[in-house]
Amino acid sequence: MDEAPPMQPESGPLPFDPQQVRTPALVIDEGALAGAARRFAALAHGTGCHALYSLKALSLPWVLECLSRLLDGFSASSLFEARLAREHLGDRGTLQFVSPGLTPEQAPAVAELCDRVSFNSLSQWRRLGSVVAGGAACGLRINPGLSLVEDPRFDPCRPGSKLGVPVDRVPRGEAAGLGLHLHTNCESTCVGDLVRTVERLRETRPDLIEDAGWFNLGGGYLFDDAEDRHRLREAVDLLGVDGSRPVLLEPGAALVQAAGFLVTSVTDCFRTDRDVLTAILDTSVNHLPEVLEYQYRPRLAGVEPGRLKHSLAGASCLAGDLFGDYGLSTPLEPGARLTFLDAGSYSVVKSHMFNGINLPTLYSLTEAGDLLERRRFDYGDFRMRCGGPANAC
Numbered sequence: 001m002d003e004a005p006p007m008q009p010e011s012g013p014l015p016f017d018p019q020q021v022r023t024p025a026l027v028i029d030e031g032a033l034a035g036a037a038r039r040f041a042a043l044a045h046g047t048g049c050h051a052l053y054s055l056k057a058l059s060l061p062w063v064l065e066c067l068s069r070l071l072d073g074f075s076a077s078s079l080f081e082a083r084l085a086r087e088h089l090g091d092r093g094t095l096q097f098v099s100p101g102l103t104p105e106q107a108p109a110v111a112e113l114c115d116r117v118s119f120n121s122l123s124q125w126r127r128l129g130s131v132v133a134g135g136a137a138c139g140l141r142i143n144p145g146l147s148l149v150e151d152p153r154f155d156p157c158r159p160g161s162k163l164g165v166p167v168d169r170v171p172r173g174e175a176a177g178l179g180l181h182l183h184t185n186c187e188s189t190c191v192g193d194l195v196r197t198v199e200r201l202r203e204t205r206p207d208l209i210e211d212a213g214w215f216n217l218g219g220g221y222l223f224d225d226a227e228d229r230h231r232l233r234e235a236v237d238l239l240g241v242d243g244s245r246p247v248l249l250e251p252g253a254a255l256v257q258a259a260g261f262l263v264t265s266v267t268d269c270f271r272t273d274r275d276v277l278t279a280i281l282d283t284s285v286n287h288l289p290e291v292l293e294y295q296y297r298p299r300l301a302g303v304e305p306g307r308l309k310h311s312l313a314g315a316s317c318l319a320g321d322l323f324g325d326y327g328l329s330t331p332l333e334p335g336a337r338l339t340f341l342d343a344g345s346y347s348v349v350k351s352h353m354f355n356g357i358n359l360p361t362l363y364s365l366t367e368a369g370d371l372l373e374r375r376r377f378d379y380g381d382f383r384m385r386c387g388g389p390a391n392a393c
């Protein structure tokens, strides 16, 4: 796949013993999850914002249970997500909604479940605004027109973007009193980008800022450290809200990415015409789909770094089902365990059973250090996904 130098595994210890799980396994470290949620809540509250979690990143029930206790609410992108979110929030927290796909059939239920609904287009707002307005506060997702992501496939501000109304297309006065919703970045560690975005909006459409009833600054940032607080405060100050109008943040990956570990076993090893040892794993990039979508190599742990080049390959029939090349100290053999890091976000939610390869068994690593098996998938799940009866075994 890549002729880039092989990536070296991380040398630090894992927080659990990979031998203790049934592979493939997705382990969620509950301590890391709660730690990320607490840090994010402190960051958001310290800058006068509401801390929401976009459950599209990972929507496992026990993850939502944990996050609902530590944050102010959730953000959903479909009716199903909104239902799931409300089941976990009860009446304790705020639920935000935005989707380009909202239909007239779904709108009444969405209005009943959610506290705030942002409309993705003027057309959606004009057709469905009156249906939603009785139940939820309405907002408009805008496209501030400042591209921050190089790859247009992941750039919400790309020319002709379907995500949000280009700011120059919002008629003066039409958005008065509505919420203003923007989400323009992807896995960024640079909260300065958010400052630039709000600055751009102030230059181009100050009236939208002045007239807005509330703000949602989206997700897309791996919010974490003290520098982030400083930059976030700058962005919020530029809105001139003075605590009078709510400001929401709704990251997904920032809260769950680092808490997830994909543990896999080597099932076969052989040499090909490349000067590398190919190791077939009992997982697939379909369990970590962003490896293929973003063409990145996930960080690896649990093996010694070294000079022996290995190509780590998934078990499916797809030739490009490859995690990439890694440098290891000793040749891998069948039975060896490998662990991919940062597997918490956009993994389980995007996984599928292509080739009938089973999904990873789901585990929690509790704060007491115990590994808890939460859900094991089997042939019945596969048959159901193929259209068979739900109760087959």
Ligand SMILES: Cc1ncc(COP(=O)(O)O)c(C=O)c1O
Pocket (backbone or CB within 6 Å): 054, 056, 057, 075, 098, 183, 185, 186, 187, 218, 219, 220, 221, 250, 251, 252, 253, 254
């Ligand atoms: C509108 C909106 N908000 C929030 C998010 C969460 O983004 P992330 O997981 O990168 O923080 C997304 C992701 O696609 C989104 O589209």
